[in-house]
Amino acid sequence: xxxxxxxxxxxHFAPPxxxxxxxxVLGIGDDAALLRPPSGMELxxxxxxxVAGVHFPLDTDAESIxxxxxxxxxxxxxxxxxxxxxxxxxxxxxxxxxxxLADFAHGFFALARGYGVAxxxxxxxxxxxxxxxxxxxxxPPGAAFRRDGARPGDLIYVTGTLGDAGLALRLREASAIGAxxxxxxxxxxxxxxxxxxxxxLRLRGLARSAIDVSDGxxxxxxxxxxxxxxxxxxxxxxxxxxxxxxACLAAVEAGGHPALRSFRPGLAWADLALxxxxxxxxxxxxxxxxxxxxxxxxxDGLPCTCIGTVDAEAGLRCRLADGTPxxxxxxxxxxFAGEGS
Amino acid sequence: xxxxxxxxxxxHFAPPxxxxxxxxVLGIGDDAALLRPPSGMELxxxxxxxVAGVHFPLDTDAESIxxxxxxxxxxxxxxxxxxxxxxxxxxxxxxxxxxxLADFAHGFFALARGYGVAxxxxxxxxxxxxxxxxxxxxxPPGAAFRRDGARPGDLIYVTGTLGDAGLALRLREASAIGAxxxxxxxxxxxxxxxxxxxxxLRLRGLARSAIDVSDGxxxxxxxxxxxxxxxxxxxxxxxxxxxxxxACLAAVEAGGHPALRSFRPGLAWADLALxxxxxxxxxxxxxxxxxxxxxxxxxDGLPCTCIGTVDAEAGLRCRLADGTPxxxxxxxxxxFAGEGS
Numbered sequence: 001x002x003x004x005x006x007x008x009x010x011x012h013f014a015p016p017x018x019x020x021x022x023x024x025v026l027g028i029g030d031d032a033a034l035l036r037p038p039s040g041m042e043l044x045x046x047x048x049x050x051v052a053g054v055h056f057p058l059d060t061d062a063e064s065i066x067x068x069x070x071x072x073x074x075x076x077x078x079x080x081x082x083x084x085x086x087x088x089x090x091x092x093x094x095x096x097x098x099x100x101l102a103d104f105a106h107g108f109f110a111l112a113r114g115y116g117v118a119x120x121x122x123x124x125x126x127x128x129x130x131x132x133x134x135x136x137x138x139x140p141p142g143a144a145f146r147r148d149g150a151r152p153g154d155l156i157y158v159t160g161t162l163g164d165a166g167l168a169l170r171l172r173e174a175s176a177i178g179a180x181x182x183x184x185x186x187x188x189x190x191x192x193x194x195x196x197x198x199x200x201l202r203l204r205g206l207a208r209s210a211i212d213v214s215d216g217x218x219x220x221x222x223x224x225x226x227x228x229x230x231x232x233x234x235x236x237x238x239x240x241x242x243x244x245x246x247a248c249l250a251a252v253e254a255g256g257h258p259a260l261r262s263f264r265p266g267l268a269w270a271d272l273a274l275x276x277x278x279x280x281x282x283x284x285x286x287x288x289x290x291x292x293x294x295x296x297x298x299x300d301g302l303p304c305t306c307i308g309t310v311d312a313e314a315g316l317r318c319r320l321a322d323g324t325p326x327x328x329x330x331x332x333x334x335x336f337a338g339e340g341s
Numbered sequence: 342x343x344x345x346x347x348x349x350x351x352x353h354f355a356p357p358x359x360x361x362x363x364x365x366v367l368g369i370g371d372d373a374a375l376l377r378p379p380s381g382m383e384l385x386x387x388x389x390x391x392v393a394g395v396h397f398p399l400d401t402d403a404e405s406i407x408x409x410x411x412x413x414x415x416x417x418x419x420x421x422x423x424x425x426x427x428x429x430x431x432x433x434x435x436x437x438x439x440x441x442l443a444d445f446a447h448g449f450f451a452l453a454r455g456y457g458v459a460x461x462x463x464x465x466x467x468x469x470x471x472x473x474x475x476x477x478x479x480x481p482p483g484a485a486f487r488r489d490g491a492r493p494g495d496l497i498y499v500t501g502t503l504g505d506a507g508l509a510l511r512l513r514e515a516s517a518i519g520a521x522x523x524x525x526x527x528x529x530x531x532x533x534x535x536x537x538x539x540x541x542l543r544l545r546g547l548a549r550s551a552i553d554v555s556d557g558x559x560x561x562x563x564x565x566x567x568x569x570x571x572x573x574x575x576x577x578x579x580x581x582x583x584x585x586x587x588a589c590l591a592a593v594e595a596g597g598h599p600a601l602r603s604f605r606p607g608l609a610w611a612d613l614a615l616x617x618x619x620x621x622x623x624x625x626x627x628x629x630x631x632x633x634x635x636x637x638x639x640x641d642g643l644p645c646t647c648i649g650t651v652d653a654e655a656g657l658r659c660r661l662a663d664g665t666p667x668x669x670x671x672x673x674x675x676x677f678a679g680e681g682s
Contacts, residue, residue: 031420032387046373047429051468079372127392132473
């Protein structure tokens with residue numbers, strides 16, 4: 001499970017000690033990694049593949065691809081409330097391009113260092129561009145956030161803002177729309193998502209269920225609701241939107257840009273925030289008794305917003321500010337059905 | 342980290358309990374799997390991607406692809422002396438083809454059940470066909486076979502036979518050559534490699550270093566030699582060849598088939614056994630004092646053959662039966678350089 005290109009990545013960008021962890025007995029360079037899990041902890045393991053043109057636009061720079069491939073996996077760990085530890089990387093490339101590899105590695109390892117993650121093994125292969133990353137972390141027994149933990153009456157929260165990455169995706173071929181700074185912000189949200197790892201650790205003992213928003217809020221919250229056997233009501237006026245999102249969307253709507261033609265006039269913000277993916281924020285539910293603790297965390301720098309409540313009645317209902325029911329036109333992203341199934 | 346297609350795989354082919362392991366706290370269906378490693382054991386982790394047309398011929402049936410994607414990873418665990426436990430699967434497919442998925446799952450789970458491996462999570466994605474599998478297993482501290490453990494004087498062994506898969510790959514478009522039974526055997530060796538997991542567990546305490554033969558004996562043994570700072574001498578007459586290999590090769594050489602044109606006349610067997618990959622046998626070294634124990638294991642059904650010795654002098658030397666030095670013309674497989682670099 002090693003190759004010359006992989007050795008290049010490992011040698012130049014992960015010198016021993018850079019992400020040195022005492023629990024790595026044997027890292028890159030053998031048939032498999034040897035790891036020493038902390039005693040008494042549960043292991044949290046996830047594997048995700050990013051495919052060029054599916055999970056990132058074809059014009060995405062290598063550094064962003066390296067970042068994002070690790071970020072989406074760390075986001076899965078965050079959605080479980082886990083502390084990340086180790087990563088494996090399988091990189092499939094059309095050709096061995098040293099410059100591309102260097103940039104990719106730079107993006108990957110900058111993020112890995114930031115979260116104390118050690119790359120312990122992997123492989124490079126020739127083929128159409130895709131990246132598989134497997135990450136593992138730890139959680140105390142019983143402390144993991146599960147999808148099946150939501151209860152009627154729970155408050156529904158999301159971290160950060162929604163819809164930024166989805167808008168960036170739609171604007172990437174409309175260079176004239178919106179202020180450059182706002183556009184750059186949105187594009188960073190698409191290309192360099194920041195996994196909510198620290199936020200998740202602060203939510204231990206509070207979040208009763210959680211998921212990360214990768215396919216869109218409706219789709220992902222829907223997983224929690226189904227797994228928990230409950231429903232929910234969302235207050236659309238409370239959906240957290242970034243200033244850049246608002247500014248660019250206003251510019252788009254003023255110009256009637258075709259990128260948003262499929263959305264309802266005046267309500268593109270709702271459709272984008274509800275159904276576009278790639279934001280990698282956390283959606284989680286908490287016992288209403290914990291509202292003061294959530295507000296204290298929010299005041300202490302954990303960006304989170306209450307957007308609705310869990311109901312006993314199945315189904316997901318959305319309400320506009322005036323109480324009018326809102327029927328979302330799009331559900332989320334399905335890789336096989338194409339967007340907006 | 343779940344999708345409708347993945348749910349299909351999981352639902353139809355891995356019913357709860359089929360590979361039920363008490364150490365899986367939470368399997369398929371959440372953001373990540375929750376696992377409980379056995380206390381006091383080291384964790385062995387590996388990730389490999391198979392790409393269509395690179396790691397398996399494009400005409401390979403889905404069941405074989407499912408088998409092989411897991412087998413090559415279990416082979417990495419075997420090369421560490423580990424007992425397999427858990428797998429994650431990331432499947433990238435051009436389209437959602439239920440029949441293909443069913444066959445793939447059949448191949449994957451038949452092998453998983455055979456080794457007590459639980460599939461605990463994964464993902465399906467739209468894109469060019471490739472399969473990433475991550476597996477984990479356990480080994481007692483200090484018991485793992487490492488590449489850097491070979492010492493001068495060690496005996497070099499391989500399990501099973503060499504060159505079968507390489508010959509199958511070259512014969513796949515020459516349907517008239519060799520007896521059908523022999524050809525079918527070779528093709529099974531290519532499509533359905535059997536990871537040497539049980540053999541590896543029986544070698545614990547004996548093998549001082551090990552690797553699996555995925556890229557060819559010379560290339561893979563070369564990794565052991567470099568990591569251990571030693572060299573080796575191989576006795577080519579001792580290379581274990583299957584009856585099917587000998588029979589088909591004789592038929593090819595009698596017919597002058599172009600599939601083997603690049604090999605030396607009369608020595609194609611050596612070049613194939615030394616440099617073709619995909620056999621997934623184990624190559625390992627043992628202290629010569631353990632020869633009687635190895636012979637006892639061989640007599641007790643562990644197929645292994647002593648093929649040479651480790652030398653203090655760097656480099657890999659090959660000798661024919663009459664003692665003549667043999668300079669291999671091919672080193673092994675490099676995915677980026679193409680075959681035979």
